[in-house]
Amino acid sequence: MFARDDAREGAQSAFEAAMRACFEFCRARVVVAPDDVVGVVAYNTSKSIGDASCAFERVCVVQRMDAPSASGALELSMFASEGGAEAFKARFGCLDLEDDGSTPATGVDLNQEDALTRGLWTASHMLESAPRRAGGKSVYLFTNESAPLRAGSRGDKLMSRAKEMAALGQRIEVLSLTTNGVFDSSVFYDAFTAEHCGARDGESALVVVEDGYELQREFLKKSRKRRRLKQTTLWLVPGAVGVSVGVYSLISEAKKSASILVDGKDLGEIRREQTYVCNDTGAQIDKPTKSFIEYDGKQLVFTNKELANLKSIKMERVKGKDAVGFHLMGFVDAETISRDLTLKKSHFIAAEETVSGSCATFQALLRVLVEQNKVAICAFARATRAAFRYVALIPQLAPRELRGDAASSEAVARLDPPEGFHVFYLPFRDDRRHPERMVAPRARPFPRADEEKIDAARRVVDAIRLTKWHPNQIPNPALQTHYRVLEMCALERNVMEPVHDDTEPNYEEWERVNVPALLTDYEQKCFAEARLFEELAGAGDDASGAPRLAGQKRKAIAAPSGKRVTMEASTIAPEYNYIIDKVKTDALSALTNDALKNYCAAHGLSLSGNKQQLVDRVAAHVRKVAADALE
Structure with missing residues (x-):
């Protein structure tokens, strides 16, 4: 484990590669998953360090189960850096033939079977005693020893321990490193991972890599979670026949962590509170009881109950919660759905066996659509008070079934999506835009490349x-x-x-x-x-005389210098007569910024400034040109 291997980059030892992978994992978890709990156990050590409840011979608890922290990651980085192997040996010791000089004749059993069994016992106990906030329970086993068995043993003890852990919902994943480019998994780990480890669907519980960087990538890939956004129903017959599905977001933009406002004296977090005040009485109210929508320069006022009724879903033969989900409308050819129809970020749905037969129904529909090159068109309702949106369900088979085993491993390495449907949100006719009409010139044909x-x-x-x-x-x-x-x-x-x-x-x-x-x-x-x-x-050079580079924005050849001059209107346009009433009642503040700017643009007024400045500018103009109407 501590010997350097020339087959790896920088002649890195298996110990350094494993510790570097653990360090990178903990460092990433500090930011992306601070609610997780992480622990590190070393087996086949000469010392025994652990809690009183789970102290086993030749097993050391390097880090106890706790939330990932910067200090914990820093401790692992000490073992992953230069000189880390010596620091580890000094603190925990090791039972390795090259390091302690022991031989089988001294009575020290150098096989790893007993030590590995006790290490799995320790890991299982740490997972069970961890806080209940830990959901999925996984044990990642790093090794470069393909035969961790004593002479004549078949590994029954290890098999039994792994089976008991699987019964407790604890999954074992083996991350193995080659030694001089060789790791014979057929000796033990093929059978060990195939029968008892319970890897995720479409993945293998055994990974064999040669380089430390590959080990880090595989470890981070296996530990990555696909969190379900919500559970809903794919209705084949509205309100009668449905398939339970989970909705996932396979791609989501990773954003920087937001800063928090704190008090300058005690550094306590400052929380923001929002209150509503009645415009007429000035009294504080819990929530506005009415809202308005501006249409054709008028404010259409609705109560909150009226708005809720407008947004509620009404579907024949379906009421209440049965209206939520994907309602099958029919099937079209896959070529009908083109990339220019993209409306928003897509989601992904996969079957969930909450109702008996859901997975079988889902899989049958999926395979038929792939065979016939069809996509399903559905009306999707996110909630009972959300409007319907048309979506296309694009089938996606597992990589191993679609392209064979060789392509399957490559697809899994790229984190290709699992088996299910991509939810492709479709636009309505009103959502379509035609940018080509703005780009293509009308006076002459569009230039083409020769x-x-x-x-x-x-x-x-x-x-x-x-x-x-x-x-x-x-x-x-x-x-x-x-x-x-x-x-x-x-x-x-x-x-x-x-x-x-x-x-x-x-x-x-x-x-x-x-x-x-x-x-x-x-x-x-x-x-x-x-x-x-x-x-x-004469426009090839800029003001300094230097030639303009290709791709730079052209300057207008005959454009006059200076700012554009606008003429202030001396009358109010008929469609803005309602502004006079607003000035009379001193209610201009009730208008939106867009309405005020529209008035200013139509009458040659400046559009700059905040809302109060816009209100003052509009009021001054009305009083100037329509003084008689205000009397």
Whole structure:
């Protein structure tokens, strides 16, 4: 475990790779999952360190079960850094033939079977005594020993222990490292993980890797959770035949943690409170009883009960909670759903066996749609008081069934979605926009590229083609920098660990394949005509005399200098006569900023300033041009 392996990058030992993976896991959990509980156990040690209730020979509790913290991650980083193996041996000891000089003749049994069994006992006890907030219970076993059995043993003791842990809902995942490029899992771990470990669907409980970086990636991938947003129903017959499904968000933008306002003296958190005050009496009220919607310059007032009735779902033969969920409308060809119909971020649904037969019904529908290349169109209601939205359910088979076992492992490594339906939100006719009408000129045909320009672009594309690239492998550099700053402050360090930005182009590789020259040639072929026209018009240089680079915004050739001058209207447009009544009753403040700015734009007034300035500007204009109407 402590011996260096030349087959790994930097001749890293298996111990250093495992500790680095544990450190990266705990460091990530401090930010993304602070409510989790994490513990670390080492087996086959010469010392025995643990609680009185779970103290076993040759087992040490490196970290007790607790919420992930910066101090805990810092402790693991000491063992993962240079000299960490010696620090670990000094604190916990080890029973390794090369390290303590023991031989079987001394009576010390160097096989790991008993030590590993006791280590699993300790891990199981720590999981059961952990706070109840821990939901899924997982044990990740790091090893580089493919045969942890004594001579003549079949591993029955380990098999029995794993089976008992599985009965308690504790899943075991084996993360193994090769030794000199070799790890024979057929000796024991194939049977161990196949029968008793209970991995997630579509994944294997045994991972064999060679490099420490691969070990970190596999560990983080297996520990990642897909949290269910909600549970709802896929109705095949409204109110009668339904399939229970879970709704998931497979992709969600990771955002920086929000700051909290604190008091300057005691650093206590400052909480914000919102109160409502009646505009007529000035009395404090619990909640506004009425709301208005502006339409055609008028305020349409509704009570909260009336608005609730307008938003409530009314569907024939379905009432109450049965109206919530996905209601099947029919099926269309998959080619009907194109990428330009994307309305919002998609979700994912998978079957849940809360009702007997739900999974079988779901799987049958899924496979038939894949075979016939169809998608299901449904009316989706998020809640009883939410409006219907049309969605397309796009089927997704498990990678192993769709592309074979070889492609399955690659898809799982990329965190491809599991088996189920992608929920594709569809627009209504009113939601469609036509940007091509704004871009395409009407006076002359839209310019098109000729074959010479297309060939230049083709050479650039061929030269900068990415291989083995997937967005799941690219961390957000801004977010990683934010986490490193928080970590530096929490650990009271003076220097932040460097963050590698994987979004930057590989300029060294670009130089090797002559990309800069190809880009220059591409630019010359595409922008030569535009530059010639600008030079003839005298607009090729900027104010300093330097030539303008391609891609920079053009300046208007004959545009006059100075700001645009507008003429203030001397009368009020008929559609804004209601503003006179607002001025009479001193109720301009009830109008929205958009309504005030619309008035200003229609009458040549400035649009700048806050709401009070807009109110004063509108009132002054009305009093100036419509003084007679105010009397």
